[in-house]
Every structure is written in C-alpha cells, then in structure tokens.
Amino acid sequence: xxxxxxxxxxxxxxxxxxxxxxxxxxxxxxxxxxxxxxxxxxxxxxxxxxxxxxxxxxxxxxxxxxxxxxxxxxxxxxxxxxxxxxxxxxxxxxxxxxxxxxxxxxxxxxxxxxxxxxxxxxxxxxxxxxxxxxxxxxxxxxxxxxxxxxxxxxxxxxxxxxxxxxxxxxxxxxxxxxxxxxxxxxxxxxxxxxxxxxxxxxxxxxxxxxxxxxxxxxxxxxxxxxxxxxxxxxxxxxxxxxxxxxxxxxxxxxxxxxxxxxxxxxxxxxxxxxxxxxxxxxxxxxxxxxxxxxxxxxxxxxxxxxxxx
Numbered sequence: 175x176x177x178x179x180x181x182x183x184x185x186x187x188x189x190x191x192x193x194x195x196x197x198x199x200x201x202x203x204x205x206x207x208x209x210x211x212x213x214x215x216x217x218x219x220x221x222x223x224x225x226x227x228x229x230x231x232x233x234x235x236x237x238x239x240x241x242x243x244x245x246x247x248x249x250x251x252x253x254x255x256x257x258x259x260x261x262x263x264x265x266x267x268x269x270x271x272x273x274x275x276x277x278x279x280x281x282x283x284x285x286x287x288x289x290x291x292x293x294x295x296x297x298x299x300x301x302x303x304x305x306x307x308x309x310x311x312x313x314x315x316x317x318x319x320x321x322x323x324x325x326x327x328x329x330x331x332x333x334x335x336x337x338x339x340x341x342x343x344x345x346x347x348x349x350x351x352x353x354x355x356x357x358x359x360x361x362x363x364x365x366x367x368x369x370x371x372x373x374x375x376x377x378x379x380x381x382x383x384x385x386x387x388x389x390x391x392x393x394x395x396x397x398x399x400x401x402x403x404x405x406x407x408x409x410x411x412x413x414x415x416x417x418x419x420x421x422x423x424x425x426x427x428x429x430x431x432x433x434x435x436x437x438x439x440x441x442x443x444x445x446x447x448x449x450x451x452x453x454x455x456x457x458x459x460x461x462x463x464x465x466x467x468x469x470x471x472x473x474x475x476x477x478x479x480x481x482x483x
Contacts, residue, residue: 176201176328176359177222181231184217184383191217193383194231199361199376201327204354206370206391207363208474209380215363216256218380219330222361223253236327249277252321256333258313266292266308267301270319277324287323295319295349311342318349328359335366347373371470381478391470398473402439403466404446408458415458422452434462 177199184192192214199205209215220226221233224244233240235247261269270288279287292298295315300308308316314334321329331350335343347369354360354373364370370377371391379387379394387394408415416435420428424446427438439446446465453460 175199175234176203176236177205177361178234179218179222179231180233182218182221182233183229183231184214184221184226185229190383192221192228195380195383195385197378197385197388199359201359202357203376204350204360204362204374206374206377207361207380208365208367208370208377208470209363210365210478213380214383215380216332219253219332219361219363223251223330224248225253249324250327252318252324252326252329254314254317254321254329254331254334256336258310258317262304262306264305265302266297266305266316269305269316270323273320274323279323291319291322294322294352296345309342311338311345314338314342314346315349318346318353322353326358328361329353331360331362333363333365335364335369343369367470367474377470379474379477387477394470394473394477395468398468398476402441402443402446404437404439404449405462405464405466406435406437406449406453406460407433407462408435408453409461410458415453415456418452418456418458419449422448424448436466 175198177197179195179197182192182195183190195218207215207218217226221228221240222235224240224247227241236250238246240247264272267288270291271284274284274288292301295318297312297315297319300312305316335346338346343366350360350362350373362374374391376388376390377394378385406415406419412430412435416428416430419425419435419437424440424443425437426440429436437449450460450463
C-alpha cells in the first residue's frame with residue numbers, strides 16, 4: 175500500500191478539516207479524490223506532501239510516516255498545487271533546470287532529463303518562452319513537468335484542471351493517462367467528475383472531513399443506482415400515457431418532467447419491454463424510450479448529503 179492514513183485528523187481551532195480519515199491507495203492506482211469545497215481534499219494532499227502536520231492520527235507514504243520521516247518521503251513524491259507561482263524572469267528551460275539542480279541533477283544528465291520531460295509534456299516548442307507568458311494550461315503542464323524531473327513514485331495533483339478551457343483539460347487528461355500507463359501512482363482531486371470517471375481506477379468521496387465512500391467507479395455507480403428509471407416520450411396525450419403506465423406491475427411511480435414521462439421501476443428490473451407493449455396496446459405512439467444513466471455526478475449526489483463546513 176503506497177498511501178495509508180489511520181485516524182488522520184486535522185483541526186484549525188474549532189474547525190475540523192479532517193475527521194479520523196482512513197484512506198488507502200495501492201501502488202499503480204489512479205485515485206480520484208472527490209468532494210465539495212471545504213471537504214478537506216487539499217488538507218489531505220498537503221499532509222501527504224509533508225507540507226502540513228496532522229493534529230493526530232497517522233499518514234504513511236511509501237511506508238514512511240509523515241512528520242517523522244518526511245525527508246525520506248519528499249524524494250518519492252511530486253506535488254502539483256492548484257495554483258502556479260509566477261517566475262517572470264525565467265524561460266521554460268531555465269525554470270526546469272533550476273528545479274533539477276535542487277534535486278542534485280547536474281551536467282549532461284540534467285540536460286537530458288529536462289529535454290525528456292519537455293517532450294513528454296509536449297512543451298519542447300516552448301523551451302525558450304517566458305514562464306509568465308504561458309497560458310494557464312501550459313503552466314499546468316509545466317508544473318507537472320517540474321515534478322517529473324526526479325522520477326517520483328507517486329504524484330499528488332490538487333485540482334490540476336481547474337480553470338482550464340476544454341482543450342487544455344483534454345490535454346492534461348491525456349498526459350495523466352500516459353503517466354498512469356508508465357506506472358505512476360496518481361492521487362488527483364477534482365470537481366470535474368466525468369473526467370475522473372474516465373481517468374481513475376478508484377475514487378474516494380470526502381464530505382465534511384469524512385470519507386463516505388472508497389472503491390471503484392463501477393461500485394459507486396452500483397451503490398447509487400436505486401432502481402431502473404425510464405424516460406418515455408409520446409406525441410399523444412402525456413397524462414393519459416402516464417396513467418396507463420402507472421397501472422403496470424413493476425412500475426413504482428410516474429411523473430411528467432421536461433416533456434417526458436419518467437417511470438421509476440422496481441429495483442433489479444432489467445427487462446422493460448412491457449412498457450412499450452402497454453403503450454402499443456393502448457394506441458399510444460412512442461417517440462423515444464430510454465433508460466436513465468447513472469454517472470459519477472449522480473453517484474456523488476446520492477452518496478453525499480450536501481453538507482459543507
């Protein structure tokens with residue numbers, strides 16, 4: 175287990191940012207950390223990155239205890255915060271060489287490594303550009319390039335796609351997929367839930383400093399599924415159709431919403447052909463019939479209570 179927390183708690187006076195957090199991440203995972211603003215995501219990541227001390231409890235990274243063995247942890251991790259500090263007088267290559275020297279990477283090896291991470295992050299064509307003149311998306315890629323210089327085992331990314339335009343988000347996601355394919359363990363916090371569903375092997379949902387769910391995306395979707403929901407559209411009398419369908423065995427409730435008849439079927443109902451048959455038998459035409467999908471946003475809403483600090 176590459177990351178583990180036991181009763182991890184962080185207090186700021188009376189405010190409890192983390193409350194007895196038990197979190198575990200296996201090596202090679204891409205772990206999505208989800209929660210509303212103020213849930214404790216950034217606090218968790220800063221503790222794991224050895225930038226904060228917990229009030230009590232324990233956090234381990236690569237087997238080392240945060241606080242007692244932080245010097246052993248730091249060479250093994252890469253931390254990308256949710257903001258980028260400006261370096262007005264540096265160009266991209268100088269910026270990376272500066273940080274490479276901080277890791278005692280010197281000479282030809284430093285030149286080679288800087289060139290490699292520039293190529294990996296698709297920034298080679300910007301090597302002579304001023305850092306402060308880069309777009310936000312390119313600054314985020316440069317920030318990731320910076321933490322790859324020393325080849326860390328695990329990456330901690332705090333809202334890396336926040337504030338990016340759609341193209342920049344796609345590019346960041348593609349880069350993270352490539353890093354995961356290369357064997358990096360990644361912990362990424364984000365509020366862009368569809369992108370996490372596409373990227374992550376497992377997720378954790380945090381609310382008010384407490385972990386309310388940890389597992390795979392598929393398991394989260396299954397837990398969020400409370401039954402089969404159908405959307406039926408007809409050009410005929412909607413109220414008449416709703417009344418017909420509400421009488422069917424297996425239909426728990428019906429309503430008309432956004433021009434569609436919404437049917438809540440009994441749990442574990444997989445065959446809903448009886449709905450179409452009932453419509454046809456009552457001379458009601460069908461324009462569209464589809465099953466409501468449960469996505470990660472739906473799962474998040476159903477697994478949390480909407481409580482904030």
